[in-house]
Amino acid sequence: MAAAPSGLTGRVRARRLRLDGPGRAPGIDLARGLAVVGMFAAHLLDTSPFDPGDPATWTDVVNGRSSILFAVLAGVSLALVTGGPERVEGERMRIACGRILVRAALIWAIGMLLIGLGTPVYVILPAYGILFLLALPLLRLPAATLFAVAAAIAVVAPFALWFIDGWPGWPTTSGQALVALVGWHYPFLLWLAFVAAGLGIGRTRLGQVPVALALLCIGAAAALVGYGVLGRWHAVVPPSGLWAHILDAGAHTSGVAEAIGSGGFAVAVIGACVLVCATPARWIVWPLRAVGSMPLTAYAGQLVAWAALQPEPTPLQFGSDLVAFRATDPFWPMTLATVLACSVWALLVGRGPLESAMAWLARVLVPARL
Template identity: 70%
Template structure:
């Protein structure tokens, strides 16, 4: 029996087509989904330093790398909304830039609200918003230039982070507020390297298997360079010196080795996801692609759930203890619930609620000319 127009089957078919249409970057959705779940793991699992001989430490792969993958994918998204391989120009680019500003302000405001929940994690969204703004001047650049900028920032950025970290303001209440407002745990003066690299990827025809394969190889080479070569120099440098800082490969160290190694890891993951989604296996990962179609909603929902489910809530059920919450083994329940909710939402409604609201605001405030 055929489904009536507007019926459930028709609605599901229409919504499903949104993630499977010819113009949709399925591999990018999958990579976003993996980045979100990776950040869940980094927050909710006890990650010990990686040891190849000890499988219990393999979860450390998510530590730091998931958030860097998230930032790199932000750059890919910026490139796609500004024309993909052929950047828009003139008034169309003006509209894109205006809408990016609206998105940045909205994301920053959501980040500040999530910080107010007082969950014991660093919220990436304020830094994410600043990175969007920092990308405005380079939105029209081609891939080669963007990759060159990414490389320069990855090398020079750690020195600038080290210098800024020496400022006395960080020891004051104003410094604490500034750290939260800028998301300084993810210092934008270095993390712009990942956004620029992602924009470079978005300027390529990355959906082609040959291009995706090249991304996997290039990313793997960078990971080897960062972790296997540059990272080996850091222990040689005297402790507590600028060199021990800027050469570090440790997660969230803001060192050159981490920037190159984790940036390469992100590039390789994106290429691998594109290759996977060029095969029938893309149907097996459809739920993860659904999460990746609404990453802001999934990320925010996790922190809200954390605030509500913590072991010892305050009167307003805000704030929690990291160790006590991890003791509840919340990773799998929250992850499965997130994947299920995003899948149902994608099939029955479509675009994620936060993504839809910000998109509506951007179009309303900056209409097409």
């Protein structure tokens, strides 16, 4: 039996190997790290509409797609904590659901606190907490059913959203308060499709190379349908109205084209990350994997740092405040600082502070024996 690591060097080595140990999925950690950095870029970079022929516009790939990747990965995480391909049953599933319920409430509360900081971004966490709740009835479904549910929601929900978004009360004070409370910039009616797709992915043998290749190919094909086929149809419909909304593949438009295109893009990214981490290249991307092992801490830390750096924070001013902050070129300093901080924390401590606190509270409130 090997001796336990001793001294600082031994502990650092153990922490480094933790991200490859039992219970970790290196490819999922990498995908989470990319999603976090992508959301940083969406917040902090001034991007132009994507044009395949103009490399200067390629950074626009982060807009909308990073947050959707985040949502798909939420579903993968829920699947993994409930047994992955061999989902738990009985009391173990009830305990898992109880702890997910606690995490959902905490994520929603953290999101509301971050909104109170006044940073001019749409905070995803309130919607994230609600999605955790809505995903609870889906945890017992098999992978094939979950993929069917995801596809059905992606096709049907945009029609409902077209009518819901026409509610005249949204611009009012109470309407804006409701938007903040439910994270309506990430409408859960549609975004449940991404979580369901992630649950389906998590119910597969994700660590196997053929499965990862299938995800990469299927995701790429869906992206081609959403952005290519449906996107072309969007060009020939009237510029406004229901069908213009349904066939719009633009970021945060909540159309069928965006749901299929961006959802497929997220699935392809996950497949690619799993393939990368099946090779020795997983050590090259270890710092990004460290970020992905504590995504809540990294995401919240960025917004706290942003609030601290703003000279005079003013709640939700998405015009001059955002332009002025982006003009300071904060993306690379904040991203590199986050990668460095997460890497050092992962080596010296292990699990992220917010992740550890949430896991501890979930275990206290929902003990192993009900």
